[in-house]
Amino acid sequence: LAAGARPGTARRHHVDSVPLLSLSLLSGYTELTGQPIEFTTGDAGVLIQRLKTEGANTPADMLITVDAGNLWHAAQNDVLSTVDSSVLNNNIPAHLRDEGNQWFGLSLRARTIVYSTQRVDPESLTTYEDLATDKWQGRLCLRTSKKVYNQSLVAMLIAEHGEEKTEEIVKGWISNLATDVFSNDTKVVEAIVSGQCDLGVVNTYYFGRLESTQPDIPAALFWPNQGSTGVHVNVAGAGITKHAKHPEQAQAFLEWLSQEEAQSMFAGENREFPANPAVESVPQVAAWGDFEASTLPLSKAGENQAAAVMLMDRSDYR
Numbered sequence: 001l002a003a004g005a006r007p008g009t010a011r012r013h014h015v016d017s018v019p020l021l022s023l024s025l026l027s028g029y030t031e032l033t034g035q036p037i038e039f040t041t042g043d044a045g046v047l048i049q050r051l052k053t054e055g056a057n058t059p060a061d062m063l064i065t066v067d068a069g070n071l072w073h074a075a076q077n078d079v080l081s082t083v084d085s086s087v088l089n090n091n092i093p094a095h096l097r098d099e100g101n102q103w104f105g106l107s108l109r110a111r112t113i114v115y116s117t118q119r120v121d122p123e124s125l126t127t128y129e130d131l132a133t134d135k136w137q138g139r140l141c142l143r144t145s146k147k148v149y150n151q152s153l154v155a156m157l158i159a160e161h162g163e164e165k166t167e168e169i170v171k172g173w174i175s176n177l178a179t180d181v182f183s184n185d186t187k188v189v190e191a192i193v194s195g196q197c198d199l200g201v202v203n204t205y206y207f208g209r210l211e212s213t214q215p216d217i218p219a220a221l222f223w224p225n226q227g228s229t230g231v232h233v234n235v236a237g238a239g240i241t242k243h244a245k246h247p248e249q250a251q252a253f254l255e256w257l258s259q260e261e262a263q264s265m266f267a268g269e270n271r272e273f274p275a276n277p278a279v280e281s282v283p284q285v286a287a288w289g290d291f292e293a294s295t296l297p298l299s300k301a302g303e304n305q306a307a308a309v310m311l312m313d314r315s316d317y318r
Contacts, residue, residue: 021064025265029256035249044070044148051079056243061250064106064238069152071103071237072302080239083251091258091276095295096235105235106257107266108273110293111153112231113222114207115199116192125222128157128201128232132172140176141188141197145312148305149185149203149234154312155304156232159296163311170315181318186210192219203234208271208284223291230294234301235275236266 026037044065051058063074074080080102088104096105131140143150157166178197182188185206191197211217223231240250256262263274268282
């Protein structure tokens with residue numbers, strides 16, 4: 001989560017230990033352009049409220065954050081400006097950016113199924129919806145519903161199925177839990193490895209971090225819903241603030257972040273997929289294989305977030 005304060009500003013922060021912007025990326029842009037970048041950090045909600053409170057007095061030129069739900073809220077709170085950029089429109093697919101061009105995805109993470117390679121036959125895996133069936137009774141692990149990643153997943157399911165069907169799915173997940181929900185995705189993967197459960201749902205980069213330190217980890221990723229709705233994806237992204245003092249420099253930096261060199265670094269260092277489809281993933285990420293992703297507009301993650309939170313509460317998903 002990040003907000004910027006000076007020309008071309010972006011701000012680096014670690015969200016669940018995932019760096020949005022590395023110092024090497026920031027220094028690389030400064031070396032290329034001579035443009036210094038300053039940053040401050042904080043929780044997404046706090047930064048959005050700060051932008052609202054500061055109004056025209058804000059020193060921030062750019063907001064960078066994870067999850068389309070957060071980006072949608074920033075746009076709804078009228079703290080971002082519309083960006084007219086053919087570079088960004090050409091580099092970032094329409095479903096990975098705001099329909100009004102107020103924010104743009106910069107890296108892509110899939111929220112997908114991870115399973116034990118010792119206890120689960122991947123041929124038995126199919127869809128997110130199938131995780132609610134009886135065959136997974138007592139075998140499923142999930143992260144808490146309090147985090148935006150699962151809220152966005154359920155919000156996108158609402159966009160696909162409507163609330164009634166989605167509530168059936170979520171209640172099925174809860175009935176299949178092997179243990180209490182976990183505070184983060186890393187703990188979900190660790191629980192699968194330790195045998196507490198057999199499979200779960202995580203963002204791909206969490207698995208990638210563990211795989212980097214444990215190359216022989218007895219777990220793997222599975223791409224669900226292929227040939228139908230596709231894998232649920234989300235983004236880390238950015239927008240230019242409504243009252244940016246240096247909008248031209250900020251736009252130049254944002255456009256650079258959408259291009260090949262920066263995309264490779266930004267996504268690679270975060271173990272994510274480039275949002276620009278013309279840029280190849282780093283070898284570790286590419287080794288997970290290709291998949292068909294959902295092309296539903298990610299704005300739905302924000303539009304349906306309140307309904308998702310209430311649905312999860314009704315389903316006793318804590």
